[in-house]
Amino acid sequence: MPVSAILTDIEGTTSSISFVKDVLFPYARRALPGFVREHGDEPEVRRWLDAVATEHGSICSDDVIVETLQGWIDQDRKHTALKALQGLIWEAGYRDADFTAHIYPDAAPALSAWYAQGYPLYVYSSGSVPAQKLFFGHSDAGDLTPLFSGWFDTEVGGKREAGSYRAIAERIGVPAERILFLSDVVEELDAARDAGLQTRLIDRLEDYPAPRDGDAAHGHPRATTFDAIELPH
Secondary structure (H helix, E strand, O other): OOOOEEEEOOEOOOEOHHHHHHHHHHHHHHHHHHHHHHHOOOHHHHHHHHHHHHHHOOOOOHHHHHHHHHHHHHHOOOOHHHHHHHHHHHHHHHHOOOOOEOOOOOHHHHHHHHHHOOOOEEEEOOOOHHHHHHHHHOEOOEOOHHHEEEEEOHHHOOOOOHHHHHHHHHHHOOOHHHEEEEEOOHHHHHHHHHOOOEEEEEOOOOOOOOOOOHHHHOOOOEEOOHHHOOOOO
């Protein structure tokens, strides 16, 4: 079946898992106390701080909220409020050029080539849409945001739920069977396949030293780099 659109994950797919864990998460953890002190009264920030406080019922101090959020970072919790606040903190970090976002050397040329060939490109990541745009807007390869036609985060649904991929297909207006989803997470690929999408397991040696082939790939075609992906015509 020909491919009409490409949907890609970020962490472990276009970019290394270690960048998020070793650079972005620690940066947000360190910056949280000062960020909340400086920006805690701004409506967009206050909204998310209050959401954390309300969820826990007994939290009344920003210091306790910050400690809670730092604990969530340590646990790698996929909480909407945490993701939103991390995105705001990372925006400042990118703007101040404290870091650029890692992207694998093979990913940027492949994305650019697919875009030039007329394939609409979309992102689906557990990170918030603003964080996704910051990531690709400040990548090692420069600003890649013009390559993408749309962005999806977990507001559309969980990444291991088939319904999320059906919703994405409906939103972008392409039949599910003509969308190719790229991810390093087998369970996400399983959900996408259940929704009718085509799939590729991105199995990078840097992130997964033991190759995931045979039964470990759950039948998904496997590629170790983007330039090894052949698009069906």
